[in-house]
Amino acid sequence: MATGAWPVAAVTLVLLLCSSIPKSESQQEYVNNKQLNCSNHDTNATSGNLCNSVPSCISYLTFKSSPDYNSPVSISYLLNSNTTVTAAANNITDVQSIPVDTLITIPINCSCSGLYYQHNASYTIKIQGETYFLIANNTYQSLTTCQALMAQNTYGERDLVAGLNLNVPLRCACPTQKQSEAGFKYLLTYLVSKGETVSSIAEIFGVDQQSILEANELSNPSIYYFTPISVPLKTEPPTNLLRAAAPPNDSPSPPPPAAEGDSDSSKKWVIIGIVVGVVVLLLVCAALFFFCFYRQRRVQSPSPTPPAKAFSGPTHKQSEEMTLPTTQSWSLSSEGIRYAIESLSVYKFDELQKATGFFSEENKIKGSVYRASFKGDYAAVKILKGDVSGEINILKRINHFNIIRLSGFCVHKGDTYLVYEFAENDSLENWLHSVNKKYENSVSLSWVQRVHIAHDVADALNYLHNYTNPPHVHKNLKSGNVLLDGNFRAKVSNFGLARTVEGEGDEGGFQLTRHVVGTQGYMSPEYIENGLITPKMDVFAFGVVLLELLSGREAVGGSKNGAGEQMLSVTVNQVLEGDNVKEKLRGFMDPNLRDEYPLELAYSMAELAKRCVARDLNARPQISEVFMTLSKVQSSTMDWDPSDELERSRSVSQISDSR
Ligand SMILES: *[C@@H]1O[C@H](CO)[C@@H](O)[C@H](O)[C@H]1NC(C)=O
Numbered sequence: 001m002a003t004g005a006w007p008v009a010a011v012t013l014v015l016l017l018c019s020s021i022p023k024s025e026s027q028q029e030y031v032n033n034k035q036l037n038c039s040n041h042d043t044n045a046t047s048g049n050l051c052n053s054v055p056s057c058i059s060y061l062t063f064k065s066s067p068d069y070n071s072p073v074s075i076s077y078l079l080n081s082n083t084t085v086t087a088a089a090n091n092i093t094d095v096q097s098i099p100v101d102t103l104i105t106i107p108i109n110c111s112c113s114g115l116y117y118q119h120n121a122s123y124t125i126k127i128q129g130e131t132y133f134l135i136a137n138n139t140y141q142s143l144t145t146c147q148a149l150m151a152q153n154t155y156g157e158r159d160l161v162a163g164l165n166l167n168v169p170l171r172c173a174c175p176t177q178k179q180s181e182a183g184f185k186y187l188l189t190y191l192v193s194k195g196e197t198v199s200s201i202a203e204i205f206g207v208d209q210q211s212i213l214e215a216n217e218l219s220n221p222s223i224y225y226f227t228p229i230s231v232p233l234k235t236e237p238p239t240n241l242l243r244a245a246a247p248p249n250d251s252p253s254p255p256p257p258a259a260e261g262d263s264d265s266s267k268k269w270v271i272i273g274i275v276v277g278v279v280v281l282l283l284v285c286a287a288l289f290f291f292c293f294y295r296q297r298r299v300q301s302p303s304p305t306p307p308a309k310a311f312s313g314p315t316h317k318q319s320e321e322m323t324l325p326t327t328q329s330w331s332l333s334s335e336g337i338r339y340a341i342e343s344l345s346v347y348k349f350d351e352l353q354k355a356t357g358f359f360s361e362e363n364k365i366k367g368s369v370y371r372a373s374f375k376g377d378y379a380a381v382k383i384l385k386g387d388v389s390g391e392i393n394i395l396k397r398i399n400h401f402n403i404i405r406l407s408g409f410c411v412h413k414g415d416t417y418l419v420y421e422f423a424e425n426d427s428l429e430n431w432l433h434s435v436n437k438k439y440e441n442s443v444s445l446s447w448v449q450r451v452h453i454a455h456d457v458a459d460a461l462n463y464l465h466n467y468t469n470p471p472h473v474h475k476n477l478k479s480g481n482v483l484l485d486g487n488f489r490a491k492v493s494n495f496g497l498a499r500t501v502e503g504e505g506d507e508g509g510f511q512l513t514r515h516v517v518g519t520q521g522y523m524s525p526e527y528i529e530n531g532l533i534t535p536k537m538d539v540f541a542f543g544v545v546l547l548e549l550l551s552g553r554e555a556v557g558g559s560k561n562g563a564g565e566q567m568l569s570v571t572v573n574q575v576l577e578g579d580n581v582k583e584k585l586r587g588f589m590d591p592n593l594r595d596e597y598p599l600e601l602a603y604s605m606a607e608l609a610k611r612c613v614a615r616d617l618n619a620r621p622q623i624s625e626v627f628m629t630l631s632k633v634q635s636s637t638m639d640w641d642p643s644d645e646l647e648r649s650r651s652v653s654q655i656s657d658s659r
Pocket residue numbers: 021022023041042043044050115299
């Protein structure tokens with residue numbers, strides 16, 4: 001007896017020691033129900049899938065269409081996926097609405113971040129009272145867990161206020177070596193619905209039940225609904241996954257195990273598994289006995305890994321002392337939030353109807369743009385037909401004071417409703433050209449305001465051309481697309497034609513198009529003639545806007561003696577050529593300025609505008625140079641003041657008097 005006891009004790013000891021060995025090739029441990037208790041951080045299962053040796057891969061998520069997220073555009077927005085790719089994976093169009101409760105698949109890029117595989121999304125809290133649990137379980141349909149959210153966001157549960165922007169790590173995984181060897185290429189994160197079993201899920205995807213059990217480290221096929229489960233796939237998931245999912249749950253009781261599976265065969269597997277497992281473990285443990293201590297030390301050394309932060313939220317009573325750091329980081333981040341445009345709101349159609357008075361005539365601003373009031377805050381709502389994911393994708397990445405801010409959108413019956421920041425003072429066009437009688441009796445823009453506006457627009461273009469990645473060309477700049485806020489600061493709007501230009505060379509890239517669209521008077525010659533798209537076409541259009549600001553004339557106008565149309569970009573050359581240039585410039589300037597402007601600065605601006613509208617695009621300055629010149633004009637203008645000028649001449653005369 002005593003001789004037999006020693007080996008048994010040794011085996012037990014080895015097993016105990018090795019139970020803590022990180023299983024580097026292991027797949028996700030199924031969450032069971034542990035994601036329901038947000039203060040339970042005991043296991044990796046709730047934090048995510050442990051990484052294996054593959055750094056990144058394509059993976060798939062599933063999502064059930066909901067009232068707020070019911071089109072590829074809005075779902076891709078929520079999950080940070082590519083709209084085009086998502087629509088294609090389900091054989092539908094970008095803006096097609098998907099009936100509520102329909103399951104769709106979303107291809108995503110999955111990568112290893114710290115210990116876990118994840119796909120990053122971001123979410124802006126919409127209403128007061130949203131909790132990490134509600135965001136994980138209800139909004140993200142268990143594609144993430146409250147534990148993982150807490151680990152990757154510094155805010156405590158009590159700090160969650162509307163407008164706050166959260167990082168959302170979505171669970172995904174890459175195949176292990178073993179799975180790859182068995183021919184599996186992808187892992188799909190599947191949302192278990194009521195009544196589903198491992199075998200019914202296996203059937204949907206045409207894989208065998210055992211591979212799902214193994215991928216989730218499940219020893220028995222008992223699963224819970226509203227939990228994510230990994231499904232290994234040998235091919236891309238079918239495009240016709242779209243199907244009516246289980247009917248909406250009427251019983252809000254805590255989810256019971258969804259199924260028991262056929263327990264006989266699973267018992268057999270369990271026994272075989274245990275026998276094989278023990279033998280393998282014994283061999284492996286002996287070999288790794290030394291290695292496991294080495295590895296654990298290595299795993300611990302990079303301290304700022306997500307699990308370390310897991311306990312920082314003040315939701316946990318035991319961590320009250322962590323409140324200070326949490327509030328500090330909150331106030332730091334709240335600075336960033338004001339400018340964080342990365343996350344848009346997804347509006348419900350009835351919210352927009354209410355805010356615009358059912359798109360009433362009196363709320364109509366222009367064309368298909370309506371004024372909306374959300375709890376007293378104004379916004380502009382623009383209705384667009386068809387696919388506008390391009391404009392959404394551009395604007396959601398762009399974040400600049402002088403570019404109109406897109407705050408959210410809504411997709412309804414194939415139309416997209418974009419919700420923008422509201423510009424109280426309408427467009428520059430309305431202020432400059434008396435044709436639009438709207439402001440005839442009100443004061444005209446002052447010189448100082450015009451200089452600020454020019455500087456603002458140049459600032460926005462400089463950002464688009466040189467500070468976005470990839471660079472963008474607006475393609476449709478005109479005074480009608482320059483909006484003015486309550487302080488007459490300019491906001492460039494209408495990115496419907498904007499596109500990216502990627503390329504080599506210091507001129508930036510260029511593209512050719514056969515589809516020339518734009519507004520007469522603003523389009524550059526090379527664009528009209530050859531469809532050439534470069535940042536220099538924006539410089540040309542900017543030159544025209546500058547000329548409108550100086551002269552108050554329209555881009556294309558009737559000439560004084562009624563001799564047909566005259567382009568402002570042509571007129572400027574006549575003004576600035578020959579003799580008496582300054583006198584001719586006085587005659588060109590907007591009479592509404594009533595001579596209250598410094599002629600020298602007006603001349604510099606006119607010269608700059610003339611260079612911007614040069615026929616040869618290589619003769620036009622880069623927008624960065626334009627911006628720098630206008631910065632100088634602006635600071636000189638700040639020193640200039642009509643009354644100052646009077647003062648100065650008076651003091652000069654006093655000095656001469658006293659002599
Ligand atoms: C999660 O896994 C890592 C590496 O395998 C291990 O070091 C860590 O202790 C695990 N954490 C929990 C809470 O189980």
